[in-house]
Structure formats: C-alpha cells, structure tokens
Amino acid sequence: TQLLEQSPQFLSIQEGENLTVYCNSSSVFSSLQWYRQEPGEGPVLLVTVVTGGEVKKLKRLTFQFGDARKDSSLHITAAQPGDTGLYLCAGGRGAQKLVFGQGTRLTINP
C-alpha cells in the first residue's frame, strides 16, 4: 500500500522556469522529509518539516507542510540544471519506519 503519493512522477522543464512537486497522503505524519537523489548515489536530506502549515526555504527551494500534516509541497523557483534529480518525500511517525513516496524525477534542460 502506497501511503505517500507524489506527483508528477516525471517533470522536464527549461532552465529558469518554476515548478511545484506534491506529496499527498490520507494519513497524518509527525514529520515529513524531502530528499534529492542523483544517479548511483544515496538520497540526501534537504529538509524536515514537523508543524502543520510550516514553510521552510532553502535558497530557491520552498517546502510547505499541510495544515493537517497529511501533505507537502516543494516549489523550485528559477530552476537550474543542478536541480536535476529524483526528489523523494518521506513521512515519519515516531519510531515507525519512514514511508517513502515513489519519487519525482526532475530534469532541468539548459
């Protein structure tokens, strides 16, 4: 059972454009993390959000946790080729195992 649904699964845009990736669930999570993974490497943690409605910014990346702590979004402004990668969201509930979405494969074309 896939508890976290990410959309879109694939996204290819031109450099300089903006984009938003979504991570949705019917379950409540105590925390939600976003990771970026490059080919052949392990996922790298970008951010953790824990409070409903929380917004965090990391340079051109803006992460938001839904008010009900069931969904999250990642918005990238003025995308650059270096943003290319697989973006994964993962929900946590204390000591229970993290639940991962299936990922969004993002390609930024120069």
Next chain:
Amino acid sequence: KAGVTQTPRYLIKTRGQQVTLSCSPISGHRSVSWYQQTPGQGLQFLFEYFSETQRNKGNFPGRFSGRQFSNSRSEMNVSTLELGDSALYLCASSLSGGRMNTEAFFGQGTRLTVV
C-alpha cells in the same frame, strides 16, 4: 562528523551465490534501516534494526536477512541470489524515537549486479 558508510560500493555476483553488505551508521545513531531501490519499484523497505533488535520488517522473502552489532554497525545478507535481486541497496541511519528523530541519513549505496 563522518556520514553513513556502505561497503562495498559495487558488487557482481552469480545466481545462487550469497552476499553480505555492510553499513556503518553515523556515530551516535542507533537505528539502521535497509532499502532496495530499483527503477521499477522505487525505494522498498527491507528492515530496520535498533539496539541490535529488528524493529520493523518489510515484505521481502526470508532470503533477505540482517543483523546489527553492539556498535550499531549493520550487515544485510542475501542468500541464493536471483537476477531480480540486482539493485541499489541503501542503508540509512537515524537517532530514532521522538518527532524529530525520524530523519534518515543515507549512505551512497551498494550497487549489486546478479548475473
């Protein structure tokens, strides 16, 4: 502070053989989780160890096993390898417990190819 270390990085095995992968977590982290990642299935949870005990387990056959040592280092073993076991195996460590302590930090992975 050293990150999560996985060895080896690459491995080629023959069908029917067995393999052992190793993971050294971040110092102070007591939880180690293992994942299998394939292009078609995404990140699939194998199991989690905390203080030398398996705390969570995914839906994989008994050929996949693991253990954790007193220093939190972990190993996973796959016996009777099949072609479909070819994948990137990722290890993640975390402090575990509490709202903020579910952050997982991943190693670079072991790329296993079964021929």
